[in-house]
Amino acid sequence: MSSQKPKVPVLAGLDLGSTTVKFIISTVSPDGKIEVSGIGRSPNTGVKQGVVVNIEATTEAIRKAKEEAELMAGVQVHDVWVGVAGPHIKSFDSKGMVAIKNNEVTSADIERVLEAAKAVAVPGDRRVLHVLPREYRVDSQDGITDPIGMSGVRLEANVHIVTAAQAALNNSVKCIEKAGLKVAGMVLDTLAASQAVLSEDEKNLGVCLVDMGGGCCNLLYLVNGSVAYTSVIPVGGTHFTHDVAVGLRTPQVAAEELKRKHGSALASMINESESIDVEGVGGRKSRTIPRKDLADVLEARAEETLNLIANDIRLSGLMPMLGSGIVLTGGASQLDGLVEMGEFVFDIPVRRGHPGKVGGLMDVVKGGESAVVVGLLLHAFNERKDKLLNYGNEIHIGESLDGIARKVKDFFGSMF
Ligand SMILES: Nc1ncnc2c1ncn2[C@@H]1O[C@H](COP(=O)(O)OP(=O)(O)OP(=O)(O)O)[C@@H](O)[C@H]1O
Ligand SMILES: [Mg+2]
Structure with missing residues (x-):
């Protein structure tokens, strides 16, 4: 019977991104393994550079992302670990x-x-x-x-x-509570992400982690295994998209798609003969242009963004301590050619950071945009390790809804 099934502790994480709200759910096995069981994503216009600017829109986005994740995981969550970012940090x-x-x-x-x-x-x-x-x-x-x-x-x-800033935190908490959740803890976005994408060796040797989001780049410097400095650069993927929309005279949605599908930060890597179709604005006909034109627009913005990061590193004074170089993560780090350009600009090793160190549905959280939510699970686990591993008696951070679980199993069964 469903009521006799052992309950398993559940952890949930919420990233209030400037472009997308992400909600993640995982279970924790008795041997301490975190298994991702659900993820929900909802586009959001209510957050700008990590700060809530529209309570209604953000609440709705949280609700949607939560429901999607709950349906996938077959559990209902009540407490959530939340990522915090933005220029107010x-x-x-x-x-x-x-x-x-x-x-x-x-x-x-x-x-x-x-x-x-x-x-x-x-x-x-x-x-x-x-x-x-x-x-x-x-x-x-x-x-x-x-x-x-x-x-x-x-x-x-x-x-x-x-x-x-207390006011920024209060507004986030307000949205989360209006969406029917309690805040279990608040964690600096990049600190969470660092736990999902960096190795212990990298942290010990010194590394700068750059979470390239939609609205800004959040930087975390780790030296000798601990945090030495943080900073924020107010440029993100949205600026790249905006440049494409203006430069190629196409709507934002089309620009976003072009950037993701055909974009590159290195125009010299694009074959001159390749072409792409660009949708016109205001009912104008679509045009066919060289793919290199798209790369030219993106290259300029990528170069500027990476130079701002390089400048931040110089000003931090920590450059000589970054033995492991730079790790780029976040959605905007996925632009083709960005790492290669980084090698030129920074003159120290650069790699792309993908979230890891957890099991379960890794396929749905392998992109850089999930680094923060996956990191929130790892952070929450470390904070609550004792309780989570001794849950035999009473600790149930989430409740298993067996009915939903079965439905979702059927849904996935039919997909794979
Ligand atoms: N393949 C891709 N190539 C280039 N850019 C991409 C790609 N995939 C996603 N992006 C960009 O990543 C950004 C979203 O990343 P992410 O989800 O990490 O941001 P966010 O958390 O919503 O924002 P922020 O961290 O600034 O608050 C968008 O601007 C999107 O255009
Ligand atoms: Mg983000």
């Missing part, structure tokens, strides 16, 4: 110091020292999202990553603090 270094109780560092001492580092003056209109440890020092010994069990009298922590 600020981050800075801070320090904390405490006396070690009983001369041996315990997790309670670590909690206290992080609390002390957090006790810096943060304006009332901002909220601390993360206190990310960079290194600890016990008495005069520095460079410690895990001080638990070490002997000493004084514990210091160097941390990186990420803050967000």
